[in-house]
Amino acid sequence: MRGDISRRSVVLALAGAAIGAPAIIGASRHAAAAFSLELAPPLRSHSRTSGIKFGCAGAAPSVQRDRILLEKIATEGDIFVPESSLKWDQTEPRPGEFDFAEGDSIAAFAARNDMLVHGHTLVWYAAIPPWVSQLTTSGEARAALERHIATEVSRYRGRIWAWDVVNEPIEPADRLDGGYRNSVWLRCLGIAYVDLAFRLARATDPQVPLSLNEYGIEYATEAAGRKRQALLALLRKLRDQNTPIDCLGLQSHLDCSQTFDRAGLTAFLQNVVKLGYRLMITELDVNDVKIRGNDAERDRAVARHVAEYLDIVFSMERPLSIATWGLSDRYTWLRQYYKRADGTALRPLPLDTGLDRKPMWAELARFVSP
Numbered sequence: 001m002r003g004d005i006s007r008r009s010v011v012l013a014l015a016g017a018a019i020g021a022p023a024i025i026g027a028s029r030h031a032a033a034a035f036s037l038e039l040a041p042p043l044r045s046h047s048r049t050s051g052i053k054f055g056c057a058g059a060a061p062s063v064q065r066d067r068i069l070l071e072k073i074a075t076e077g078d079i080f081v082p083e084s085s086l087k088w089d090q091t092e093p094r095p096g097e098f099d100f101a102e103g104d105s106i107a108a109f110a111a112r113n114d115m116l117v118h119g120h121t122l123v124w125y126a127a128i129p130p131w132v133s134q135l136t137t138s139g140e141a142r143a144a145l146e147r148h149i150a151t152e153v154s155r156y157r158g159r160i161w162a163w164d165v166v167n168e169p170i171e172p173a174d175r176l177d178g179g180y181r182n183s184v185w186l187r188c189l190g191i192a193y194v195d196l197a198f199r200l201a202r203a204t205d206p207q208v209p210l211s212l213n214e215y216g217i218e219y220a221t222e223a224a225g226r227k228r229q230a231l232l233a234l235l236r237k238l239r240d241q242n243t244p245i246d247c248l249g250l251q252s253h254l255d256c257s258q259t260f261d262r263a264g265l266t267a268f269l270q271n272v273v274k275l276g277y278r279l280m281i282t283e284l285d286v287n288d289v290k291i292r293g294n295d296a297e298r299d300r301a302v303a304r305h306v307a308e309y310l311d312i313v314f315s316m317e318r319p320l321s322i323a324t325w326g327l328s329d330r331y332t333w334l335r336q337y338y339k340r341a342d343g344t345a346l347r348p349l350p351l352d353t354g355l356d357r358k359p360m361w362a363e364l365a366r367f368v369s370p
């Protein structure tokens with residue numbers, strides 16, 4: 001195991017330091033830092049005192065062969081986010097035919113490990129089966145939403161930490177009124193689908209926090225500015241209609257070659273908080289596809305970027321939870337879309353491929369500890 005190697009190198013480096021070899025003194029500092037990182041309490045250990053839960057997305061234990069990764073997920077997190085298992089194409093592949101095999105395996109794993117499940121996600125433009133993308137009338141769409149939401153939300157009532165009810169409703173690049181994303185739901189029901197989905201979820205589970213989840217709002221780009229504006233307008237409209245929605249989920253798929261719009265993002269979050277929404281960080285990862293350097297340099301750049309981001313969010317409000325989209329660089333969805341010029345794998349997550357804690361982990365620990 002890598003942990004043993006770091007421990008051994010501490011001993012060797014300390015021995016070297018004792019005889020005064022300067023290169024080894026540097027190595028000893030590095031190894032000692034890695035060593036103390038491994039000894040620090042897990043991220044979930046702070047949630048009772050800080051009120052901030054930690055978790056990560058992953059595959060269902062019924063299909064996950066990497067048992068050691070699963071163990072780490074339960075060690076570090078008190079929420080489990082199904083990366084795909086609760087999406088519509090998995091749970092209702094044919095009208096009225098439900099399949100909760102993976103969802104149930106996650107719920108059972110969570111219960112065994114004293115974790116809760118983050119419900120991801122009920123209504124999205126993507127990961128829908130063909131029969132849903134072929135809906136054409138408002139009546140059909142409403143009936144589909146009613147059955148789907150009632151069935152899924154009631155099945156996991158009491159075991160869900162929060163539900164991402166509507167995922168990614170904004171996309172100004174689609175050039176529709178309000179910056180709304182073109183989706184089967186919007187085409188059949190207009191933007192009223194968002195209010196309807198939240199009301200259906202609330203009617204089925206009066207207790208669980210309900211969230212709207214969105215990405216692409218962090219940087220100093222025109223696209224991010226337009227997205228913040230459209231998202232804020234939608235959140236305002238939902239408040240005016242008394243839509244039962246509690247939180248804004250900040251997906252937080254970051255890219256450390258980009259520059260935050262600190263002022264723009266702060267003002268946006270301030271407005272969101274003023275409207276009475278709580279914040280959750282739901283899908284944090286940091287794309288390092290364009291960052292030059294060796295592993296250690298890249299890991300430091302990723303950690304700095306996370307710290308800068310969390311500093312902006314926390315200066316507005318402490319989020320209810322932080323979830324990363326995956327836990328270890330061993331598996332990240334980004335790998336299928338981004339390849340580095342130097343051919344090495346991306347390093348976007350808190351643990352490296354050997355499951356050792358990285359500087360990003362240390363930044364998360366700093367923010368989730370009370």
Ligand code: XIL
Nearest residue numbers: 083084120121167213215251283333
């Ligand atoms: C991604 C999964 O990680 C991939 O494995 C899958 O192929 C596509 O979906 N925003 C979301 C998540 O809300 O559901 C997406 O998950 C990543 C972007």
